[in-house]
Amino acid sequence: MGDVVGFRKRRRSRSRRRGLLETPWLIPALVVMAVAGFYGRDAISDATGLGLISNSSVAAGRGSFRECYTPLDRTCVIDGDTIRLKGEKIRLLDIDAPEVRDYKCASEKERGDRATLRLVEILNSGTVSIERKGSRDVDQYGRSLRIVQVDGRSAGGILVAEGLARPWSGKRRPWCL
Structure with a gap:
């Protein structure tokens, strides 16, 4: 019986982590931030x-x-x-x-x-x-x-x-x- 409770606790923590990664806005937001950080600072310079x-x-x-x-x-x-x-x-x-x-x-x-x-x-x-x-x-x-x-x-x-x-x-x- 103790094993079942431990199993459920582990499963719950994994689902929380998975839920954060499956948030629909997170991945696109990270991509936008990475692109802006890489290109954004020099966009004006490159345009010249x-x-x-x-x-x-x-x-x-x-x-x-x-x-x-x-x-x-x-x-x-x-x-x-x-x-x-x-x-x-x-x-x-x-x-x-x-x-x-x-x-x-x-x-x-x-x-x-x-x-x-x-x-x-x-x-x-x-x-x-x-x-x-x-x-x-x-x-x-x-x-x-x-x-x-x-x-x-x-x-x-x-x-x-x-x-x-x-x-x-x-x-x-x-x-x-």
Whole structure:
């Protein structure tokens, strides 16, 4: 007799779980949320016609670039020398900017944050062109190596002139003294 009661209790809990999954609105709602999370943030950016084609200009509408918040963000600024354009990671070939994640000191983090925000402003200020240059196409982390220009000016060069980055010398140097 005790087995029958235990069986009924287990059966009831299973039916509750099954009932939740069989709710007619749950699965469609989860699908809509997943699609909106993946595409929704970049729908405006993608509508402006951004695309990565080497040695070409792409029109960047105002506000097309912003800071990256999740790995699902497709067009955004990761840090002062790395962007994501339609899902492709691009490393600005001509500069080295301070780190915002694996920083060695507070001043490096602070300068890296300023470089990131400034790069967002620069990229949103005009027509962005992406140019392949040199023999290396991809770095050790799988990022495309490109010169990024806005209205004919190097985005990296602007950061260097403002003291938020330095010219790339071929190797990383410390930002902390």
